[in-house]
Amino acid sequence: MSFASLGLSAAILKAVEKQGYDTPSAIQEQAIPAVLEGKDVMAAAQTGTGKTAGFTLPLLELLSKGQRAKRGQVRALVLTPTRELAAQVAESVSTYGANLPLKSAVVFGGVSINPQITTLRNGVDILVATPGRLLDLCQQKALSFSQLEVLILDEADRMLDMGFIRDIKKVLAMLPKQRQNLMFSATFSDEIRELAKGLVNNPVEISVTPRNATANTVEQSVYAVDKSRKARILTKLIKENNWHQVLVFSRTKHGANRLAKNLDADGINAVAIHGNKSQGARTKALADFKAGKAQVMVATDIAARGIDIDQLPFVVNFDLPNVPEDYVHRIGRTGRAGATGLAVSLVSDEEVKLLHDIERLIKRTVERKVIEGYEACHDLPEASLKGGHRAANHKKPNPNRRKHANQADGQKQGQSTKQGQRPAPKGNSDKPSQRQRARARAEAENAQSDGNKKPQNRRQGRTDKSSSQGKVDPYANARR
Ligand code: AMP
Numbered sequence: 405m406s407f408a409s410l411g412l413s414a415a416i417l418k419a420v421e422k423q424g425y426d427t428p429s430a431i432q433e434q435a436i437p438a439v440l441e442g443k444d445v446m447a448a449a450q451t452g453t454g455k456t457a458g459f460t461l462p463l464l465e466l467l468s469k470g471q472r473a474k475r476g477q478v479r480a481l482v483l484t485p486t487r488e489l490a491a492q493v494a495e496s497v498s499t500y501g502a503n504l505p506l507k508s509a510v511v512f513g514g515v516s517i518n519p520q521i522t523t524l525r526n527g528v529d530i531l532v533a534t535p536g537r538l539l540d541l542c543q544q545k546a547l548s549f550s551q552l553e554v555l556i557l558d559e560a561d562r563m564l565d566m567g568f569i570r571d572i573k574k575v576l577a578m579l580p581k582q583r584q585n586l587m588f589s590a591t592f593s594d595e596i597r598e599l600a601k602g603l604v605n606n607p608v609e610i611s612v613t614p615r616n617a618t619a620n621t622v623e624q625s626v627y628a629v630d631k632s633r634k635a636r637i638l639t640k641l642i643k644e645n646n647w648h649q650v651l652v653f654s655r656t657k658h659g660a661n662r663l664a665k666n667l668d669a670d671g672i673n674a675v676a677i678h679g680n681k682s683q684g685a686r687t688k689a690l691a692d693f694k695a696g697k698a699q700v701m702v703a704t705d706i707a708a709r710g711i712d713i714d715q716l717p718f719v720v721n722f723d724l725p726n727v728p729e730d731y732v733h734r735i736g737r738t739g740r741a742g743a744t745g746l747a748v749s750l751v752s753d754e755e756v757k758l759l760h761d762i763e764r765l766i767k768r769t770v771e772r773k774v775i776e777g778y779e780a781c782h783d784l785p786e787a788s789l790k791g792g793h794r795a796a797n798h799k800k801p802n803p804n805r806r807k808h809a810n811q812a813d814g815q816k817q818g819q820s821t822k823q824g825q826r827p828a829p830k831g832n833s834d835k836p837s838q839r840q841r842a843r844a845r846a847e848a849e850n851a852q853s854d855g856n857k858k859p860q861n862r863r864q865g866r867t868d869k870s871s872s873q874g875k876v877d878p879y880a881n882a883r884r
Contacts, residue, residue, distance in 0.1 A: 429454030473527035514683035760787035
């Protein structure tokens, strides 16, 4: 299958070719013809599947055939949950539409509203926006939707997660009834289906990834590590394997800052990106990272949402996410569109339950690895993928192993990390709602320190030490 056979015009095909894409991805193959036929689409596709081009290319094709936007009008509206995603979608619109006479704009909060008002006054064919700033602009009568032809909700599940449902409904109430609707979401939860009922008409349903699956192109591994040695182990992994363009996830903003400083002190150029940073600082950090000036970017989940970097080769979970679905989203930043990626998680004693929740969600056991000389006091028993933890005895620290580890740590060796035992966590029968999960995520990110410790897991058991540090070349299967 080629892009030309999908019914796109020469101007768009030329832009696609310039990007080096020769074969449409699965979502593109299905979404492009449906959108071109004017149908509503509901697509389950994660970041990394090529979904942005999946809706941008046919959108450009449709709009290039109609009347240009009149003053103050918008012909297509793309709503995204975050500023970063908005900026990236807008970049794709510019890239793929480079040979077309269409005007596009992007608006989001955290930057001055006046230039945005000026741009909108002239009319734009495609507007990419985050919901809050869009509503502010509507209140200021900066734009009108009476010429609107297409509405696109990108990462709809994230929008609900982040509490944008009321804003979305307000926007929907302002749009003309007669329009084409496209909705993209990583998953089709009940809440998403509920939202879709009032949004899409007789949609073509497309699903390119099974629910909560992780891409096969991502090599995943976990290391059991003592919490106090995580930073040192991360430095070691990065230096010894010569990793570049490493996206590291931290659970807290404070932790992200601290880790970036630590890496810098170890001679690894690192930037941090999180909600407490100004929009300018976030944009600069992302630009430095993309340009390779920063070897590592440390991010919190909310800040990293939707970040798209071509062929991002390495993702490290310095802290495991509290919400298992976030693991899927985090590692979805690597191994995209045919490239191979590596996702590494550092798992401390108190994160074992989180690892098991993740493994049950993705329905697979992640490969356990060990770094010689840096073995932890705890093991990572395999989770029963059917639910419930495998009962096992807590492993006693091996004094020889600790001695060995101390030697490897040299002068910087900190205190031993065996923490006092805490009550085992509640069973997972009372599954938290999406909103509760979103709140947990926001609270975790807002925590000023890592003091919000999870209850420690008491169940320990067998470890599968399958290999030592695996070195992979993430570009080995690089994109066509
Ligand atoms: P997305 O899922 O939209 O975030 O896209 C993921 C990445 O895949 C982006 O970096 C795109 O540039 C890239 N991409 C999109 N379509 C293709 C394609 N057909 N072939 C190769 N790469 C693609």
